[in-house]
Structures are given as structure tokens and as C-alpha cells.
Amino acid sequence: MNLNVTGRDIDTHTVIELVGRLDGLTMEHFVSESRRLMGDATGSYVIDFSGVPYISSAGLRGILMLAKETQQHGGRFVLCAPDKMVKEVFDLARLSSVIPVHGTVEEAVQQS
Amino acid sequence: MTNFDRLDLHANREALVVIAEWVAEVCHRRSLSDTLAGQLNLILEELVTNLVEHAGPSGETPILVKIEMSTTDDMVTLRVSDEGAPFDPRTLGDPDLSADLEGRSIGGLGLYFVRELSDEFEYAYEDGWNVFRLRKRMKYLGNG
Numbered sequence: 001m002n003l004n005v006t007g008r009d010i011d012t013h014t015v016i017e018l019v020g021r022l023d024g025l026t027m028e029h030f031v032s033e034s035r036r037l038m039g040d041a042t043g044s045y046v047i048d049f050s051g052v053p054y055i056s057s058a059g060l061r062g063i064l065m066l067a068k069e070t071q072q073h074g075g076r077f078v079l080c081a082p083d084k085m086v087k088e089v090f091d092l093a094r095l096s097s098v099i100p101v102h103g104t105v106e107e108a109v110q111q112s
Numbered sequence: 113m114t115n116f117d118r119l120d121l122h123a124n125r126e127a128l129v130v131i132a133e134w135v136a137e138v139c140h141r142r143s144l145s146d147t148l149a150g151q152l153n154l155i156l157e158e159l160v161t162n163l164v165e166h167a168g169p170s171g172e173t174p175i176l177v178k179i180e181m182s183t184t185d186d187m188v189t190l191r192v193s194d195e196g197a198p199f200d201p202r203t204l205g206d207p208d209l210s211a212d213l214e215g216r217s218i219g220g221l222g223l224y225f226v227r228e229l230s231d232e233f234e235y236a237y238e239d240g241w242n243v244f245r246l247r248k249r250m251k252y253l254g255n256g
Contacts, residue, residue, distance in 0.1 A: 054132075
């Protein structure tokens with residue numbers, strides 16, 4: 001079970017690209033790598049879920065932790081491109097009421 | 113005659129890998145959709161993770177869990193039994209999903225997902241086992 005976490009910059013945004021499952025085994029790696037890529041958490045961050053086929057409550061815990069930290073530091077934190085399984089979990093948690101969820105990286109970068 | 117797929121394991125971190133592989137193999141063999149497989153994986157991960165987190169003082173032997181799955185044309189049934197201390201998840205309140213980001217609790221979602229993803233959910237404590245019975249309605253060969 002692997003999760004790859006890589007970052008790239010688009011304009012003033014840092015896009016964090018995830019490839020793999022976001023579950024109880026990968027959550028700590030997701031959080032630590034994302035924190036490293038987010039630096040002081042004052043910038044604008046887009047988490048790209050297009051490569052994530054599965055997420056559990058552990059993954060949501062990681063997302064909420066990062067979102068709260070970013071908010072505390074005055075940064076912006078959005079998600080994008082969830083597939084069907086991930087989108088359903090986001091909806092069950094009513095995640096988009098506290099963290100914006102966009103359809104694509106392009107939309108996320110334009111709108112945040 | 114119903115045919116069952118069964119998996120026995122101990123509730124620890126490594127169990128999550130075994131569960132993911134077992135669910136994928138069973139669902140593929142029974143021609144269930146990837147979406148449904150993901151939901152079943154999620155249900156099992158959340159139930160087992162709850163055991164790992166609430167099993168009791170560290171150093172105790174991980175709790176034995178017995179999983180059983182069966183399908184009909186329009187229903188998948190999961191039975192998950194564990195030897196842990198009696199625990200009725202129906203006594204848990206729902207997480208507050210209306211709070212703002214600052215007020216949102218980080219945890220408490222796992223068992224909520226299990227109940228929300230199940231069309232029928234029953235719990236009983238039988239002869240020293242917590243027994244969860246879940247059913248999900250589905251369209252054969254497709255629906256999640």
C-alpha cells in the first residue's frame with residue numbers, strides 16, 4: 001500500500017498531487033509530506049485527488065488537520081478532482097461545506 | 113444455498129492491507145463494481161480500525177475478527193464479529209457536520225460512515241462476540 005505525494009507550482013499556488021490510497025496506513029505519510037510541501041502554510045494549496053481511488057476516515061482526518069493548520073496561518077486550502085468513491089466519502093462527511101472541492105486542478109487554481 | 117467468503121484476522125494495522133486485498137478479490141470474483149468494492153472496503157476498514165484504537169491497554173493481544181460476506185442478485189451482506197469488549201456503535205451520537213472548519217472534529221467519522229453506507233445495520237452481543245450485520249442493496253453487476 002503506497003501513497004506518493006509530490007508538489008508542483010502553478011502561478012502562486014502549490015498543487016499537491018496524490019497517487020495511491022489515502023487510508024489508515026498512508027495518512028501519516030500524507031500529512032508529513034504535505035506539511036513539508038506547504039512550508040509555513042501561509043500560501044495557497046490545492047490537493048489533487050485525481051490519482052486517489054480510495055479514502056477512509058483516516059484520510060479525512062489528515063485533510064481536516066491540514067486545512068485547519070492552513071486556516072490558522074492565513075493560507076488557502078482547497079481540494080480537487082475526487083473520483084466517484086472519494087467524492088461520495090467527501091459528501092458523507094459534508095466536507096465541501098468547510099473545504100472547497102473543485103472538479104479539476106484548473107478550476108481550483110482559477111477560483112482560489 | 114448461500115455461498116460465503118470468509119476472512120479471519122487480528123485487528124492491527126497490517127489487517128488493513130489484508131482487508132483491501134480480500135475485498136478486491138471477492139468483489140472481482142462476484143462481479144461487483146469498483147465503487148461497491150470501495151464502500152465495502154471502507155466499512156471493514158472503519159470497523160477494524162475502531163477495534164485497533166479502542167481495544168484496551170496496549171500490550172494486549174490484538175482482537176480476533178471474523179468477516180463473512182455473501183451476495184444475492186440485489187443485496188450484499190457482511191457479518192463482522194469480534195471478541196473485543198462489548199461495544200454498541202448505535203449508542204454513539206452522529207458527528208456534527210454543520211460546524212465550521214475550526215469547530216469540526218477531526219475524528220468520529222468512521223462508524224458514522226459504516227451506518228450511512230449500510231441500508232440495514234444490526235448489532236448484537238452474542239456469546240462473547242460483538243456481531244455487526246450489514247446489508248447493502250445493489251444492482252447486480254454495477255451499482256455501488
